[in-house]
Amino acid sequence: xxxxxxxxxxxxxxxxxxxxxxxxxxxxxxxxxxxxxxxxxxxxxxxxxxxxxxxxxxxxxxxxxxxxxxxxxxxxxxxxxxxxxxxxxxxxxxxxxxxxxxxxxxxxxxxxxxxxxxxxxxxxxxxxxxxxxxxxxxxxxxxxxxxxxxxxxxxxxxxxxxxxxxxxxxxxxxxxxxxxxxxxxxxxxxxxxxxxxxxxxxxxxxxxxxxxxxxxxxxxxxxxxxxxxxxxxxxxxxxxxxxxxxxxxxxxxxxxxxxxxxxxxxxxxxxxxxxxxxxx
Amino acid sequence: xxxxxxxxxxxxxxxxxxxxxxxxxxxxxxxxxxxxxxxxxxxxxxxxxxxxxxxxxxxxxxxxxxxxxxxxxxxxxxxxxxxxxxxxxxxxxxxxxxxxxxxxxxxxxxxxxxxxxxxxxxxxxxxxxxxxxxxxxxxxxxxxxxxxxxxxxxxxxxxxxxxxxxxxxxxxxxxxxxxxxxxxxxxxxxxxxxxxxxxxxxxxxxxxxxxxxxxxxxxxxxxxxxxxxxxxxxxxxxxxxxxxxxxxxxxxxxxxxxxxxxxxxxxxxxxxxxxxxxxxxxxxxxxxxxxxxxxxxxxxxxxxxxxxxxxxxxxxxxxxxxxxxxxxxxxxxxxxxxxxxxxxxxxxxxxxxxxxxxxxxxxxxxxxxxxxxxxxxxxxxxxxxxxxxxxxxxxxxxxxxxxxxxxxxxxxxxxxxxxxxxxxxxxxxxxxxxxxxxxxxxxxxxxxxxxxxxxxxxxxxxxxxxxxxxxxxxxxxxxxxxxxxxxxxxxxxxxxxxxxxxxxxxxxxxxxxxxxxxxxxxxxxxxxxxxxxxxxxxxxxxxxxxxxxxxxxxxxxxxxxxxxxxxxxxxxxxxxxxxxxxxxxxxxxxxxxxxxxxxxxxxxxxxxxxxxxxxxxxxxxxxxxxxxxxxxxxxxxx
Numbered sequence: 001x002x003x004x005x006x007x008x009x010x011x012x013x014x015x016x017x018x019x020x021x022x023x024x025x026x027x028x029x030x031x032x033x034x035x036x037x038x039x040x041x042x043x044x045x046x047x048x049x050x051x052x053x054x055x056x057x058x059x060x061x062x063x064x065x066x067x068x069x070x071x072x073x074x075x076x077x078x079x080x081x082x083x084x085x086x087x088x089x090x091x092x093x094x095x096x097x098x099x100x101x102x103x104x105x106x107x108x109x110x111x112x113x114x115x116x117x118x119x120x121x122x123x124x125x126x127x128x129x130x131x132x133x134x135x136x137x138x139x140x141x142x143x144x145x146x147x148x149x150x151x152x153x154x155x156x157x158x159x160x161x162x163x164x165x166x167x168x169x170x171x172x173x174x175x176x177x178x179x180x181x182x183x184x185x186x187x188x189x190x191x192x193x194x195x196x197x198x199x200x201x202x203x204x205x206x207x208x209x210x211x212x213x214x215x216x217x218x219x220x221x222x223x224x225x226x227x228x229x230x231x232x233x234x235x236x237x238x239x240x241x242x243x244x245x246x247x248x249x250x251x252x253x254x255x256x257x258x259x260x261x262x263x264x265x266x267x268x269x270x271x272x273x274x275x276x277x278x279x280x
Numbered sequence: 281x282x283x284x285x286x287x288x289x290x291x292x293x294x295x296x297x298x299x300x301x302x303x304x305x306x307x308x309x310x311x312x313x314x315x316x317x318x319x320x321x322x323x324x325x326x327x328x329x330x331x332x333x334x335x336x337x338x339x340x341x342x343x344x345x346x347x348x349x350x351x352x353x354x355x356x357x358x359x360x361x362x363x364x365x366x367x368x369x370x371x372x373x374x375x376x377x378x379x380x381x382x383x384x385x386x387x388x389x390x391x392x393x394x395x396x397x398x399x400x401x402x403x404x405x406x407x408x409x410x411x412x413x414x415x416x417x418x419x420x421x422x423x424x425x426x427x428x429x430x431x432x433x434x435x436x437x438x439x440x441x442x443x444x445x446x447x448x449x450x451x452x453x454x455x456x457x458x459x460x461x462x463x464x465x466x467x468x469x470x471x472x473x474x475x476x477x478x479x480x481x482x483x484x485x486x487x488x489x490x491x492x493x494x495x496x497x498x499x500x501x502x503x504x505x506x507x508x509x510x511x512x513x514x515x516x517x518x519x520x521x522x523x524x525x526x527x528x529x530x531x532x533x534x535x536x537x538x539x540x541x542x543x544x545x546x547x548x549x550x551x552x553x554x555x556x557x558x559x560x561x562x563x564x565x566x567x568x569x570x571x572x573x574x575x576x577x578x579x580x581x582x583x584x585x586x587x588x589x590x591x592x593x594x595x596x597x598x599x600x601x602x603x604x605x606x607x608x609x610x611x612x613x614x615x616x617x618x619x620x621x622x623x624x625x626x627x628x629x630x631x632x633x634x635x636x637x638x639x640x641x642x643x644x645x646x647x648x649x650x651x652x653x654x655x656x657x658x659x660x661x662x663x664x665x666x667x668x669x670x671x672x673x674x675x676x677x678x679x680x681x682x683x684x685x686x687x688x689x690x691x692x693x694x695x696x697x698x699x700x701x702x703x704x705x706x707x708x709x710x711x712x713x714x715x716x717x718x719x720x721x722x723x724x725x726x727x728x729x730x731x732x733x734x735x736x737x738x739x740x741x742x743x744x745x746x747x748x749x750x751x752x753x754x755x756x757x758x759x760x761x762x763x764x765x766x767x768x769x770x771x772x773x774x775x776x777x778x779x780x781x782x783x784x785x786x787x788x789x790x791x792x793x794x795x796x797x798x799x800x801x802x803x804x805x806x807x808x809x810x811x812x813x814x815x816x817x818x819x820x821x822x823x824x825x826x827x828x829x830x831x832x833x834x835x836x837x838x839x840x841x842x843x844x845x846x847x848x849x850x851x852x853x854x855x856x857x858x859x860x861x862x863x864x865x866x867x868x869x870x871x872x873x874x875x876x877x878x879x880x881x882x883x884x885x886x887x888x889x890x891x892x893x894x895x896x897x898x899x900x901x902x903x904x905x906x907x908x909x910x911x912x913x914x915x916x917x918x
Binding site: 021022023024025026027028071072073075076099101102103104105106108135166168169176178203204205225227228229230231232233235257258 | 833834856858859860861862863864865866867887888889890891892893894896909910911912913914915917918
């Protein structure tokens with residue numbers, strides 16, 4: 001198990017300096033994900049897992065999830081609504097994610113259909129994503145994900161935006177294709193804490209997050225996220241999780257992104273809700 | 281009759297009676313209480329002040345009791361004060377006046393012989409009363425533009441205050457000139473300068489307020505005293521040679537600059553023509569200045585500004601005066617002058633016109649169009665003529681007109697010892713003036729012997745550059761003249777610097793340019809240079825963002841997105857371009873000037889995927905501390 005962990009961590013932090021033209025999307029739309037540094041790729045996080053690892057929806061009876069975030073001092077708005085339902089070990093889900101700016105005529109939608117299958121300590125999942133928007137004629141992409149349990153670790157592997165191709169209303173080349181992204185995730189869960197990490201080897205993103213449950217219903221979280229574009233961008237996050245509040249899980253996070261560069265965090269507040277249909 | 285009365289028997293009896301009465305009453309009268317008038321001081325005072333009521337009475341030994349009866353008319357009440365302050369024969373009652381009212385007072389002395397009453401003294405607190413925050417301003421520097429000041433006047437009395445204002449001596453404008461202020465209210469009186477003050481002299485100007493305040497010596501107030509001069513700089517009114525001329529004429533403006541204890545470093549005169557602005561750097565000699573402009577097109581010419589740069593107390597300062605005198609220029613025919621460039625086979629055609637010229641050279645039976653370059657209202661075309669004798673005709677036609685101007689010059693091949701005689705008979709050039717053989721071109725209107733090269737280029741932005749290569753062997757230095765948009769450097773002439781290019785990077789050059797409003801001259805070797813603005817960031821200033829825009833906000837196709845920042849102070853900035861994942865895909869640090877639309881970053885879309893991005897900018901007065909941030913979205917669709 002230790003060897004697996006070492007290999008995993010080594011892979012996580014050995015970034016391949018790929019700065020390819022990856023798909024431009026909000027890949028961390030949840031307050032839970034934000035509070036955990038984006039590291040939800042090895043977690044069974046319910047309907048919000050559609051945005052991270054589709055295999056992660058295969059736990060509980062399903063539910064609804066909604067999140068609203070305001071990026072970059074509020075100039076970029078993102079809403080993510082998803083729902084899942086479980087039929088024994090087979091889970092289905094769907095999601096719609098909208099992203100739009102203030103004071104600019106542009107919007108993009110991603111419609112996702114999700115399937116996941118749970119096999120004991122293992123799960124597999126898949127998203128089929130359809131892209132629409134003000135400047136998008138159409139587009140498709142697919143996400144594949146798996147979660148497996150090795151000892152006390154959950155390991156996640158995601159191939160995101162596979163076969164991605166979008167037709168834009170452009171003048172140069174209407175069809176733009178994108179590389180599939182390889183993402184690994186790790187979850188080390190103990191009764192007193194839950195440690196998570198992830199790395200996206202294609203987009204040069206990584207993050208770690210720690211959740212500490214104070215009671216059965218209340219947890220505090222902290223996370224760190226880093227992206228390696230042409231400059232490093234750092235985020236420190238904190239958040240809370242309130243579980244099963246009249247059937248809802250409530251996530252609130254506050255993120256300090258590039259605080260020192262701008263004397264203010266540019267992506268502060270995330271709020272997300274999950275309504276659970278009830279576990280099996 | 282009297283003697284009869286006195287010396288008769290009856291009269292003697294009466295005389296004794298009279299004597300007895302005299303002996304009885306004179307001592308009695310001699311020892312009666314003597315009192316002076318009761319006085320109130322001050323008679324006019326403010327509520328809360330103390331009035332002193334005083335009287336003298338003698339002999340004091342006769343006084344059994346003293347008191348003062350005081351009648352308050354507004355309260356309709358009478359008070360009796362007993363405890364007089366006694367000093368010898370002087371009795372006084374200080375009284376704290378706690379009401380706005382009219383008062384009457386009477387002193388009362390009780391003696392063994394009876395009660396003695398004084399006269400009635402009056403005083404009042406029911407008055408108008410002015411309170412003025414006077415100011416004394418020392419203005420050591422006289423200029424055409426001097427600040428205004430305001431003084432607050434308050435009525436602290438209970439009655440309406442009426443006032444008038446005046447300047448003593450004249451030279452101040454005081455507003456309002458008269459007015460009234462109700463009890464408890466105040467008004468602001470503005471003071472400004474209207475006089476013409478000469479540098480080198482001292483002036484003392486008082487702003488006076490006169491009012492109906494009845495208090496002693498309180499009816500006249502000094503609102504402000506202005507001690508003006510002796511240093512300073514004054515520009516006298518401008519006179520123009522003409523206010524209506526034909527195109528091609530010169531207009532001359534005259535003015536004087538008077539100054540004391542300053543050093544004038546430059547004087548710019550700015551003319552606004554119908555579609556351009558020209559700035560002239562005037563030579564500094566004496567106090568009298570003149571500037572002239574040649575009119576090249578019809579319309580209104582305006583002598584718009586005089587800018588004087590000067591040094592005062594070690595500070596480099598600038599005075600701007602805006603005469604804005606208009607001259608009406610009416611249309612006249614277009615013109616073209618030819619200049620043969622000595623030592624070359626080139627001819628320059630310089631054309632003045634209000635419309636675009638088309639230029640042709642007819643040389644050796646070949647018609648060749650000459651490209652023209654527009655600088656201001658002048659077009660210049662250069663043509664390299666053939667190495668053969670004969671005539672060359674330069675023809676200019678003008679867009680939208682039937683006008684054609686044609687001028688010809690001649691070339692001569694000097695083959696031997698021969699003098700050149702020209703048809704007008706005025707000029708003979710000896711053969712020894714030329715090598716043998718030589719091609720000599722001659723144009724009688726103008727012959728330019730200059731052998732230096734002046735490079736020029738017109739710039740739309742301050743960051744444009746000019747590149748010159750010497751055509752002279754050995755390579756020599758050039759006078760570079762770079763032009764730029766006036767609006768780019770409005771008020772920032774001292775910030776204009778020369779930057780030189782080396783291996784693709786720009787460096788601040790040690791070359792100090794001679795900067796005028798629209799162009800800068802400097803002397804340098806061959807190379808590529810640009811004008812730039814260097815910031816003057818002050819640690820104490822907190823800059824703020826006036827605007828931050830992306831152009832275009834939606835980029836369609838490959839190209840650049842440019843980000844423009846407008847700030848209210850010179851500052852440092854840092855711009856990050858984020859994609860939706862929070863990755864930084866563009867980055868720039870730098871400094872921004874207090875001008876409109878600093879180009880802070882240019883992002884090429886080739887490196888980006890299609891989609892939505894955000895530019896976040898932070899500004900501050902230190903390179904790593906930002907006091908304000910702002911973000912804007914933009915879209916790339918290639």
